[in-house]
Amino acid sequence: MTTEKPRQGFAGLWNISFGFFGIQIGFALQNANMSRIFQSLGESLDNLAVLWIAAPLTGLLVQPIIGHYSDRTWGRFGRRRPYFFAGAVLAALALIGMPNAPGLLAAAMLLWMLDASLNIAMEPFRAFVGDMLRKDQHTAGYALQTAFIGAGAVVGSATPYILDRFGVRNFQPGGGIPETVLWSFYLGGAALLASVLWTVLTTREYSPAELAAFEGHELGAHDVPPVPPASTIGGVVWIAAGLVLASIVAVLRLEKELYLLGGLVAFYGIARLAAGALYARGSRDNLLTNIVGDFSGMPPIMKRLALTQFFTWSALFIMWIYTTPVVAQYVYGSADPASEAYNQGGNWVGIMFAAYNFVAAIVAAFLLQPVARRFGKVRTHAAALAIGAASFLSFFVIRTPAMLLLAELGIGIAWASILAMPYAILASSLPQRKLGIYMGLFNVFVVVPQLLVATIMGTIMKHFFPTEPIWTMAFAAAVMALAAVSMLRVREDAVEG
Known part of the structure; x- marks a missing residue:
């Protein structure tokens, strides 16, 4: 018999998502301070990008794997909770160890551990909201989760500055990690563990039998029918594409990091071939065949959202990389990283980023749900992305620091929707039994x-x-506008809940 999940009150919504507050503090400390730690340990500016590849690469590998296994887990501690609790413990240990790293190699290894642990904790939280809430509450759940993300980002980013204002030493005589960073990481580790533990102790997950009843059919905890992997020819094509890309990089002497993209493309082709071979031999319900099969067999609504995500995150990454040189050169009048004006611009960018996260938290907490209820999730998200694109274009005309906060207002609106709407749409439209793996993919x-x-x-x-970094904002505006247009390909009537 089909039954419906109980409606959660505000306290229930709070408890389900509060752990994300601490997880985002961890991400914010990592994003704001890892380059500082690496340089304090003697790394050159030219090599920072290579060390930072660990972050996206770790998420690419870890999240689908954790999603696959969390879909199939059930024990006395639940389905998703064992994963985000274990991830929180490992991330807290990495945060404590990071500023005490004896050298560059240890710091790089701890960055991998930290990012992997944060991804282990984060991925099940996305699915956890979908598990625990009715479809008509998905927008409210992901909006509150976004509010915690914004609040955690503000707290994590501002902690070193606040400690400095309270007299904690912001430099280390003779070099090394400043005490503001050291204590920020200690406090961040404690906050991360405490907030995740709050969610673990205040929530009770639905059993596989209950979830099956909610979904309207009987399905055992491990009975997840795999999608057959795609054809062998497809795997060969992906391998060939990766080799061609690597060859182009070598012949044209392009940036060496492009070899990584070629390698990932070829690796996916190899994975498809291996998954097809396993499936043909009768081994049809394993990690590889499920991940490859589910990726190649994504539901249509997920494919359309994937295109929007691709454009959206291209724009965001451009913003994170290039906002500092743009603001320093065009607002503070200096392109010299050693100048006082450039560093003043860098400090103001920190305020700008805190501002858009603050705006996102407010918008997610109070505006996103009623607007989505009135206009629909698809149109709400498309409009928010369009506002973000216009905000990037405003960098061409704004020349005062205070006015830049108006641009961050628009970016904050877009950021709130980016962190909530796609996941609310997915959670309302995908089969419950595969929510973890699809969120990971x-x-x-x-x-x-x-x-x-x-x-x-x-x-x-x-x-x-x-010599003109301002044009990066034009690229960001263009791809964000493409994201808004591509969102209109998602039919509102195909979004349940």
């Missing part, structure tokens, strides 16, 4: 554009606009 379209931007955008700027 959806992350591919967050990671791949970051890798592309990190490799291709630098080459474009070097050859066409070597």
